[in-house]
Amino acid sequence: MWHEWASQSDLCRVIPKDAPVLRGDVVIFDHLLVPVSFDHMGIVLDGTDTDLLTAEGNVENQAGIFLRPRDTRVNCFIRFRDF
Numbered sequence: 001m002w003h004e005w006a007s008q009s010d011l012c013r014v015i016p017k018d019a020p021v022l023r024g025d026v027v028i029f030d031h032l033l034v035p036v037s038f039d040h041m042g043i044v045l046d047g048t049d050t051d052l053l054t055a056e057g058n059v060e061n062q063a064g065i066f067l068r069p070r071d072t073r074v075n076c077f078i079r080f081r082d083f
Contacts, residue, residue: 021047
């Protein structure tokens with residue numbers, strides 16, 4: 001749902017690994033928790049070219065802060081700052 005809306009609104013961005021992500025970006029994952037596209041999302045707290053620190057909910061019925069690899073499971077980022 002979020003991916004579809006962001007794509008239609010031209011907000012879903014593929015950000016190269018050498019480009020910074022911003023705190024508050026929403027990251028959409030593919031195949032992170034279950035083997036389907038667009039299966040999970042998180043709010044970026046910090047990021048490097050190799051990792052993302054995210055705030056997430058609904059991970060085994062819990063919320064938390066997670067360090068995720070910035071790899072092929074990252075589908076896109078939604079950035080709301082353009083409004």
